[in-house]
Amino acid sequence: MTHTVLLILAVIAAWTLWRTIGRRPTPPARSAFDTRHDVDTDGEIPISRLDMPADIADRAERYMPSDERVLEVAVAFAGIDPARFSFVDLGCGKGRALIMASQLHFRRLIGVEIVPALADIARANLARLGVAAEVHTADAARFVFPPGPVVLFLFNPFKPATLGTVIEALRAAPGPELFVIYYAPDHGKLLDASGFLTRLGSPRGWRRRDGVAVWQGTRTLTAGVVPPGAIPG
């Protein structure tokens, strides 16, 4: 009788242990990027879990880090000399694209992120790598572009309402030289319709919907600037 009770208790204990530990989902593997740099940029965070004002959330997209190759590929495609350009990432999240831009030696690095916790992580990542970048916790729709040549990087951070406001700020940008690198360009047609940006196209192998497209400000666009191999937008 005592043995039977003990056996039942052991089975219940084992079952409880299996429920609490055994079925716990395994955390996703750390990305090669985060492992190599010992930073925290991984993860996909839905809008519902991002701490931002409701009116901004209505016009925002979720957090997800960039593919680590996208910036290098787009910069080479457009023939950009990073040392001459400020790099602006609107919706910089945890700062992965800023880290990538630092490795390409852009002249100045600026990130804007509305979610305070993500901006803090970006600052910590950049500090850990000794990268000098400005990270502003702010609404990208209020960003004023710096003087001088600018590369604006967007990884599908917002819906058309905010993108439209950003395009108007870009139109007023003081510098004559301008490129926009738009990764996962869901609303690229807004840039096409701006009247001051010309789509150069997409690097080979990156033309799919979740690929990347590049625009150049027409103030400096001259015939022959479209790089060889460009796929017209």
Ligand SMILES: C[S@@+](CC[C@H](N)C(=O)[O-])C[C@H]1O[C@@H](n2cnc3c(N)ncnc32)[C@H](O)[C@@H]1O
């Ligand atoms: C897809 S993630 C891009 C992360 C980063 N640019 C990268 O490439 O690794 C988009 C980011 O935009 C931010 N975001 C959305 N709306 C914003 C706004 N109005 N102002 C600033 N950041 C915004 C989100 O919080 C999210 O972190």
